[in-house]
Amino acid sequence: MKSTLRTVPLTTAGGAAWTVRAVDGPVPEGQGDLLTTPVAATVPGEVHTDLLTAGVIPDPFDGDNEGELAWIGLTSWTYRTVFDWADDQQAVQELVAEGLDTAATVTLNGTELGRTCNQHRSYRFDVTGLLIAEGNEVVIEFASPVTTANRLSEESGLWPHTNLHPYNAIRKMASNFGWDWGPDVATVGIWRPIRIESWTGVRIDSVRPLAGLEEDRGVLDTKVALAWAEGFSTDATITVEVGGTTNQVTVPAGSTEATVTSTVDAVDRWYPRGYGDQPLYDVTVSLEADAQSDGWRGRVGFRTITMNVAPDENGGPFVLSVNGKPVYVRGANWIPDDAFVTRLNRETYESSIRDAIDGGMNLLRVWGGGIYESDDFYDVCDELGVLVWQDFLFACAAYSEEEPLRGEVEAEARQAVTRLSRHASLALWNGNNENIWGYVEWGWRAPLAGRTWGEGYYFDLLPAIVAELDPRTPYSAGSPFSYDRYIHPNDERNGTMHIWDVWNQVDYSTYRNYKPRFVSEFGFQGPPAWSTLTSVVHDQPLDPYGEQMLVHQKAFEGNLKLERGLGEHLPRWKDINDWHWTTQLNQARAVAYGIEHFRSLFPLNTGAIVWQLNDNWPVVSWAAVDGHGIRKPLWFALRRVYADRLLTVQPREDGPVVAAHNDTDVAWSTEVTVSRRSTAKSGEVLASETFALEVPARSAVLNSLPASVATAGELATEYVEVRAADGASAYWYFAEDTALKLDGDAYTAEVAGTENGYDVTVTATALAKDLALFPDRLEASARVDSGLITLSAGESHTFHVTGASTPAGALGVPVLRSANDLLT
Template sequence: MLRPTPLTEGWTLRHPDGAGGALPAGVPGCVHTDLLAAGLIPDPFLGRNEAEVEWVGRREWTYERDLPAATGQAAPAGPAERTDLVFDGLDTVAEVLLDGRVLGRVRNMHRSHRFDVTGLSGRLAVRFASAYTEAEAVRETLGERPGAYPEPYQYIRKMACSFGWDWGPTLVTAGIWRPVRLEHWSTARIARVRPLVTVEGRTGLVELSVDVERTRVEAPPADGVPPADGVPLTDEARLTVEARVGGVTARAEVDGTRGTVRLRVPDVELWWPRGYGGQPLYDVELTLLRGTAGLDGWRRRIGFRTVALDTSADARGTGFTLVVNGERLFARGVNWIPDDVFPSRMTPGRYRRRLGQAADAGVDLVRVWGGGIYESEDFYDACDALGLLVWQDFPFACAAYPEEQPLRGEVAAEARENVVRLMPHPSLVLWNGNNENLWGFRDWDWERPLAGESWGEGYYLGLLPRVVAETDPTRPYTAGSPWSGSWLHHPNDPAHGTHHSWEVWNRADYAEYRADVPRFVAEFGWQAPPAHATLRRALPGEELAPDSPGMLHHQKAEDGNGKLARGLERHFPSPGGDFDRWHYLTQLNQARAVAAGIEHWRSHWPVCAGTVVWQLNDCWPVTSWSAIDGDGREKPLYHELRRLYADRLLTVQERDGRLVVAAVNQAAGEWTGTLTLRRMSVEGAVLGRAEVPLSAGRRSVALIGVPAELAPAGPKEFLVADAGVRAGADPGASADAGASDLGPGPRALRFTAPDRDIPYVTPEFDVALAPGGVGVGVTVTARTLVRDLLLQADRLDPAARADRGLVTLLPGERVTIGVRGWETPDAHAARRALYCVEPR
């Protein structure tokens, strides 16, 4: 069998001029992490250190180690005819040398590379050029192409956001970023397996197309006389492939270098996205055989399911609805960026934690954004297990990309390799050609400066769909996001296909989300700073202010602070110079903004078939659109997503000038019960009340009219809609009547004016501590209306986490917030960490 020898130890890193000598190098890793480990650069995530390490990305660097003598005939566990040196990922432009002899040259971070080193040993070196040098040389050859940012990321096949983004630092990496090993083999090895997995009724169909690489060896001639020219004969040994899935075994012969084995697996259990069913996975074992001897093996886990994308036209435009196992879905999504600007630091545990946070928030779709990478197997394995659908962008984002060589060949090779690599994963349901480039060509003044030069259209509408159709016909492909389906419509037309809603954040109030009903909202979002403890760690010693030097450095968006300020002014009295108040209000405003969009769009299912929030995560500590900050702490938006993406959601909306309660039921069963409506004053008085029947079918939305007499009349009044209020609880009762726990069912609130115009009473509440099952319970009992109460647990202890975010309490209601990681519980400290909306 093929035998691997990992090459993770013994590497050194040096600059070619020899200055500073050789440093220990981590593999997988990158130059920045090695320099950090050696104490030679400051942490670029802290303060304004990013600028102090800019030089690293503009240097050449060399990794070296001895190649073991155990190659060829001296391979471990017996002789081997062939030894390959295999790199799973080199970032990005490099020469691979052995004792000064060039084995090969590479220029693509997104590909693996293999070199024949049979019988060789000596000093192995990987000499990295600066990514800037390569990109600028390609730009000089092919000419300028427009982009959203000045850095030359579109001229090199590298993670684009290494060059900085409006949420990320400019840290241009180099290094052996994925594993490297020697592979020893004889006769033949499995070069590629392309698994096509489908379902026919209850029968799972698996087709494994196998590509085989053979060695060339001395084969004894039939007449015993060696050939006159001494050329070795090719060993055309008879090979077979054998596969096992779900107790079914099948075998097929290899015809030269290819073989196809097909299996029919009866009575399979379907793989479903979370919330729709289970996620059963089946082991696939494939063995390459010569006679009865195993030469190589391939093992993966698959899931049986069908996936389709319904883009049919209707009276409202062109749809964009994912259909899994015949079930039409409203996608509850988030956009994923690389979770670390140094992706070699990502571990299986970290992927599982971050994606677990997404699943716990009700997310069922994760879009891997096109300015990053094709993620590691650990990412997709976690999504398979958690039931998270994956929308995978090809790595093109926010720029015109040249289509000439040397880029075109690299794009074709990387696409074919990664499509095949990711095909086993049932979570992967959609291939997408690019992020915003079709839109950019139309709206960002690209066409005139391009003057007919290539810009990527040939990739998105030609090369990539051909690769997907030929390689992975089991999954749909879409040319871009946003994309209306053809040039007959504007690429970002909300009535057709996918839509990115950025006018609201950039120029308008978030109430404008309600102005239209896109068919699928693939990007929208609102900024907020990270958690307080994250800021304290990232900006040590700084007196925090919205415009303090470190805060401005960790705000990468164009006019980001201006947009935050204008967003606050529309809703809240100015926090003045109170940073803590500003911090709370901007985080609250982020949650309010995203809620305005999701509630509106979910209430219009099935016309709107999905929302994908920008963004789930961060790659460093920064003010951004994320729900989870760069230190992994959850913002209030994260907890709000748990409400917004729950199977059952109540929201008060307008239809034809009248208020309705939309009961959004994405659960498998019917939602029936009683809807309790209350018209209340901000002083806590119940001004009107009604109970109406609630009935919403499975996977549907029911609209329930609000009686005219219960509609709030002016800024002093608001509407409360409750489903499933605990028996006997009266959210409108006064505090003196005895406190009641906040009802367990969904609730919707409707205020008719911005907070700055609402005459709130001064909030009054009591705080008590109680031991919980895990951690401490902070119980808050409201004596007045307490709007958007938030416990900032990280102010109690940097390690502390709260189990819920924003909550509005009516007079007489109480809520218990669970806190983990708080070693010294104290009721006074808890009160100081509680924030809520206050009167102007």
């Protein structure tokens, strides 16, 4: 695809040499050279990562360095590069910055090009006539992000927000200022590519290929925005190729937008994983005008997505359907995958998204306190069939609707919708995270005193932009939301809800008190892997309430809530090793408890999005996968309860039932054996019955647990085992673990080396509950394929470990754990 547009990258990979130095601010003693002597910078990049690479600062994630390095966010920084320019006689030259973080003044050869104050949008500066043959100097001065946010907040009038800094006054990633799972590392930098573009006549400004369906045909409306050089009067021709078809339109000179409609017969439809395949079609856009040319390439998937929130006999549902098929959402909330987002790339995104897929998920919600992710993220989701719920970037705060913020909000939203609208995986645009709920219930109205708070964004501006630029994708005003202005936004009977009294206030058994139509946030905390935790926490002795441990616990009274959350489920720990295992296990059980209950309510309940999939640094948090990429016990629990077919035993008024949810297109027909067994070494089967299980496609059924099995002779020494002939299983206990009699010597383990690691085979001699292997305690690089395995007497399971050498001797506590060893 030829193009007369000339691009000169000013990135480090493109050959540009950048430096960064401090301009002013509280640079600590011993680092004063930063005010006079610059260090090498990477572009795209961030000042923290530049200083770390230069050896000027220690790792911000380690120990209590986060607080020691707070001065960086209070300092202003200047980035500088020098480049030569070969005049190409084109009519227009522009400096294009895809992302500047955040309050910046941009100059070229001493001429100020402009000032920016929005991390979430790109900028284009006209530099025609300013370039010279040798020694062009670009200087970008970034004001202190913390000082800027404080100043803007004071000027605009102090809108309510959570956390320490007024992140709602500035269009910058909110969680960069710290969150209840993330570090306060307010940074600056040229965080996305920057370049010079030189062109004549006309160029493509943006492309929005909107793919849809009309019966068996794919319909692609390709919206092409054009920019014209002053005085250029030649008509342009736009050609679009897709799916073996070629279509062309002529655009009169000066017209800023054109639409090319293409149809693809017998098109292959795109579906989320578990519902069909993910075919993607290449799209090529060519622009010709006299001797000028430009082009664009991308991919689309043909599908329709609808959102049903129409009132029904139970209130109001929340149902996403793809190509007419309702999707039961098994999802997770997604935060920026690193506190320093410029370290992310296609490989890191794919690794984390595969964590979601391997865990049985079909949707990721890009949360509103983060960023609009790079195209790599959405490309991977397109390819792997993961739906994306995309928040606009508003979270847990009130926002001014006056200028200059309003103009920035509109500009960023238009750019975001334009860029992301082509992605087949994009399932929903969501106006905000918890702000409507916050206005109703968090005491904002008094301090706002009648001022705007964001309502106009969520109900007017943003839906209008989506309707204009991406009408094929549903829009929701917020999460949680009941889709009626007269109903509490977090009402369980309507729309989406967030369940946070569990974790913050009450026992996780409270999940069963709710009958939610859809849960878009809920979760429970647990520590990261041992190797992850001890790589950054160096308290001696290691303690849940140690100084550095609390640096890596951001939730209010987080470790106290971990302790309270044990309730009657598990005993208080005896030592730090037990604390780590007990709180990880309790996190996994709490979330699994909730999801099994929600799925047993199908079709009343249509999905859940757990908080959260990932971490952005090593921390005690709600994540299923920690900051070093190690899958916590929670992840293994999610893989079980997010399986396509789930068996679970749930209480009902008339007694326990075996709930079976079949989230596949094929009927589930199997034989189920339910047994009441002894927890002792005998493993005696005290009662057993078998029944046929028949569950239609995309359906759920409830089968009463037979009375002979459902009634225990002794609550503390008996349990129910549910086994399906096809391998599905579930368990039911008559008592909490603290009252359950479990054998402390309930299994044996054997280790055998393999080509790339080792296997650990565990054989139960009595009920062995929630077996888990933690090979990272021996080698941080080790990974295990399974976890939270319950075995009845006589059963065996093999854990496969990769990335490690074979350990010498048998494995026991703290590497091999179970619930049993916490109770003896």
